Amino acid sequence: MxxxxxxxxxxxxxxxxxxxxxxxxxxxxxxxxxxxxxxxxxxxxxxxxxxxxxxxxxxxxxxxxxxxxxxxxxxxxxxxxxxxxxxxxxxxxxxxxxxxxxxxxxxxxxxxxxxxxxxxxxxxxxxxxxxxxxxxxxxxxxxxxxxxxxxxxxxxxxxxxxxxxxxxxxxxxxxxxxxxxxxxxxxxxxxxxxxxxxxxxxxxxxxxxxxxxxxxxxxxxxxxxxxxxxxxxxxxxxxxxxxxxxxxxxxxxxxxxxxxxxxxxxxxxxxxxxxxxxxxxxxxxxxxxxxxxxxxxxxxxxxxxxxxxxxxxxxxxxxxxxxxxxxxxxxxxxxxxxxxxxxxxxxxxxxxxxxxxxxxxxxxxxxxxxxxxxxxxxxxxxxxxxxxxxxxxxxxxxGLTASSTTGVIILGGSRWSVALAEALQKMGLQVIIADPNHAHLRGARDAGIDTFFGDILSKAAEERINLVAFEKLICATDNDAYNTLVATDLAPEFGRDNVFQVKRVREASSRHALPATLGGRVIGGGKTYFEANALISQGWEFRVTGLSEEFTLDQWREKHPEAIIIAELGKGGTLRLLETGMDPKKTEDVELLSLMPAKPKRRES
CATH class of the missing domain: 1.20.1530.20 (Na+/H+ antiporter like fold)
Known part of the structure; x- marks a missing residue:
């Protein structure tokens, strides 16, 4: 005492x-x-x-x-x-x-x-x-x-x-x-x-x-x-x-x-x-x-x-x-x-x-x-x-590092996923696309993107994919239930703030609404799998834009009012995927990854 x-x-x-x-x-x-x-x-x-x-x-x-x-x-x-x-x-x-x-x-x-x-x-x-x-x-x-x-x-x-x-x-x-x-x-x-x-x-x-x-x-x-x-x-x-x-x-x-x-x-x-x-x-x-x-x-x-x-x-x-x-x-x-x-x-x-x-x-x-x-x-x-x-x-x-940059795993080999992966690679990031359907990976293979054929939750995935090299997960298959399952199961591995999925088709229905403990954060401007791929079919594309004191976020928004912000990349290579409705933390010295309509082609004189 x-x-x-x-x-x-x-x-x-x-x-x-x-x-x-x-x-x-x-x-x-x-x-x-x-x-x-x-x-x-x-x-x-x-x-x-x-x-x-x-x-x-x-x-x-x-x-x-x-x-x-x-x-x-x-x-x-x-x-x-x-x-x-x-x-x-x-x-x-x-x-x-x-x-x-x-x-x-x-x-x-x-x-x-x-x-x-x-x-x-x-x-x-x-x-x-x-x-x-x-x-x-x-x-x-x-x-x-x-x-x-x-x-x-x-x-x-x-x-x-x-x-x-x-x-x-x-x-x-x-x-x-x-x-x-x-x-x-x-x-x-x-x-x-x-x-x-x-x-x-x-x-x-x-x-x-x-x-x-x-x-x-x-x-x-x-x-x-x-x-x-x-x-x-x-x-x-x-x-x-x-x-x-x-x-x-x-x-x-x-x-x-x-x-x-x-x-x-x-x-x-x-x-x-x-x-x-x-x-x-x-x-x-x-x-x-x-x-x-x-x-x-x-x-x-x-x-x-x-x-x-x-x-x-x-x-x-x-x-x-x-x-x-x-x-x-x-x-x-x-x-x-x-x-x-x-x-x-x-x-x-x-x-x-x-x-x-x-x-x-x-x-x-x-x-x-x-x-x-x-x-x-x-x-x-x-x-x-x-x-x-x-x-x-x-x-x-x-010479034993897998990559010196942030890694992103994209689940689903759709056209939207391939276009996103290509944009991330252009930003200098490591990307791999996984899909349990071999035919869905054809576009990713043609684009030269690393792929994994199989279930991302399988033991084969643990053996072949070095999860330590990846920090972000985006679930974007055409199966909302599978996206939710993978996002929920791998959330403890990646951290819930680093797991995302496209909006579920029936998310607005009270009969199909899920508790907040299931699934990942919604990415892609609140678009479902079908809506996101429809935009790609209509000619939308992913673009990377640098922000600075001369070209601010507000100026960028005025120029591209329809654009959907997907992520921001800081100077040190730090990638931050943005949930639907979120704005970038920094408005200068960052690169914005966004999905927007394609630039109109100039007419030949």
Whole structure:
């Protein structure tokens, strides 16, 4: 209570501040297009050791440890949910090598670096080295979207991060179990017995929890509205039961449970994925703020030259060598090997798990384990900032960028779509037209536009279209229901503000009106598919016009009163598709893409 009074915040207010700082940092990072973890680090340190407003140990007391432990358990369960063995079997050889060979080699190299460079004991090095396998899928995704890498190197980095997320946590959990049993057991025999029992119970509970959830959901024993609450309660129960048998074995149990559920092929997996995404945003930000605010000036002061050498050794040796060794004698080109080897940003999971295990190791007598959290913060901050600024230029230097401009996917191969794609290409943008009808793509192929024949929602589309290289989606087929389905399904992938569709034919009818949660934003001046293509048949065309101080938007409107504005392109190549009725944000130094009647041909004298 005294600590809380000193800090000046009641526990409830402190809890609210943690949430506001975490989510606020992630939102601000999205607005500024920078890694959220950097802002969360700064926010936690500012309100914690710098200003002294947040004192997690004093304000939450004995509940701080269980709060972080449960949050980490849910984060690891989310990591397990991403590990689908079917997807892994379909992955490229390079991805399998990075997981099967790269992860153990990375663990070994990280442990050696921690021991010989950072000076940690073998116990602390083994546990922290396992955590360092994780490269952070929440950090990799925005970096890949920003860099616009080619499909294969992007897939290598993305899938390595996704798969190694639970693998690294699992390695750390196993190493921690070995250390804690060896430190607390009275003999080697007792240590082996306790470890065997703990891991066996954790494995059985994880499998039982996953199997029970899958069976209950598949046989409709649980109604839809209760599936997420039931999943959450079972997750906490599995964690608590396993933890009561062997300390921290609950983390292993929930990771296994997540892997089981991910491979159960449940029809409700979409709802479970949404739960894990929402839970991850909240818990990851909360845990990171709490851990950053808990840092003391003593811990921060330990980040000396040794810590700098450790970070450099990880970036230049412990990360590249295992990756290059794992990818050697494979079909992965050497340029892609270099890019993957020198790209390994760590994320929030590493800090969260490292902070938790560091405290637990200190409690059982591993004194130098108190340096794990500061080293984790240093490694995450350095790698995120470094790769955030170097990934794009390195990819360009190696010739591995798919495109340096905004990409647009157009669904439907009509004359309107082809004309729009040609105009976008003239503006220097990357465009691809997809259509499930092969005959509809003839015009696009004749115009030299990239095409995809098939369903945009199919697995074949995921394999052939590098979605990371595209930021906008325009659904413009002659099937309004299909346009709405695709726009709704891919909205989380692109962002709802970047998904558009032509106006539905029966949109004005109350019998056919859809809620705002379905479909994309209307583009094309409120014209339906048939009306838009009729304009093209009547001779309308897409034109690009530059606006400036001498030729303003008002002057352009006076000259072209019938024109329909489709998009605006800023100086930096930033494309903004305009919903029907919207005006450009800027009226100078932009290029307008519009649909207007064709210029009348001059008569020959």
């Amino acid at each position: 005294a600590a809380a009074e000193t800090a000046g915040l009641a526990p409830v207010m402190a809890f609210a501040l943690v949430g506001a700082l975490g989510v606020g940092s992630q939102w601000l990072a999205w607005r500024l297009r920078m890694p959220s973890i950097v802002l969360m680090l700064l926010a936690g340190l500012l309100f914690g050791p710098v200003l002294g407003i947040l004192d997690p140990a004093g304000q939450f007391g004995d509940m701080l440890g269980p709060m972080i432990a449960i949050a980490v358990a849910i984060i690891l369960f989310e990591g397990g949910l991403t590990l689908n063995f079917h997807t892994l079997r379909d992955a490229a050889t390079g991805v399998k090598r990075l997981v099967v060979l790269g992860a153990p080699l990375g663990w070994f190299a990280s442990a050696l670096t921690l021991h010989y460079v950072a000076g940690l004991s073998w116990a602390a090095s083994a546990v922290f080295g396992g955590i360092m396998i994780v490269t952070g899928p929440t950090v990799i995704a925005p970096l890949l979207r920003q860099a616009k890498l080619q499909k294969r190197p992007a897939a290598l980095l993305q899938w390595e991060a996704i798969v190694n997320d639970p693998v690294g946590a699992l390695a750390a959990v196993l190493a921690f179990q070995v250390v804690i049993v060896l430190e607390t057991a009275s003999s080697a025999g007792a240590a082996a017995q306790d470890l065997t029992i703990g891991i066996s119970v954790a494995t059985l509970l994880g499998i039982a929890g996953g199997w029970g959830i899958a069976r209950a959901f598949r046989l409709a024993y649980v109604p839809e509205y209760m599936k997420v609450p039931v999943l959450f309660v079972v997750l906490l129960s599995v964690f608590a039961l396993s933890d009561s048998v062997l300390h921290e074995s609950g983390l292993l149990a929930v990771t296994i449970m997540g892997i089981w559920v991910a491979n159960a092929r449940l029809p409700s997996y979409t709802e479970l994925r949404r739960f894990k995404e929402h839970a991850t945003v909240l818990l990851v930000s909360g845990v990171f703020i709490l851990l950053a605010a808990s840092m003391s000036w003593t811990a921060l002061g330990s980040l000396d030259v040794t810590a700098l050498l450790f970070v450099l050794a990880v970036i230049l040796i412990a990360r590249p060598l295992p990756v290059l060794a794992a990818l050697s004698f494979s079909d992965v080109p050497w340029r892609e090997r270099l890019l993957v080897a020198f790209t390994g940003p760590r994320g929030v999971v590493l800090v969260a798990v490292a902070g938790l295990f560091g405290e637990r190791l200190v409690e059982i007598g591993i004194a130098d384990a108190d340096r794990i959290a500061p080293l984790a913060f240093a490694l995450v901050a350095a790698t995120v900032v470094l790769h955030g600024f170097t990934l794009t230029p390195m990819a360009r230097l190696l």
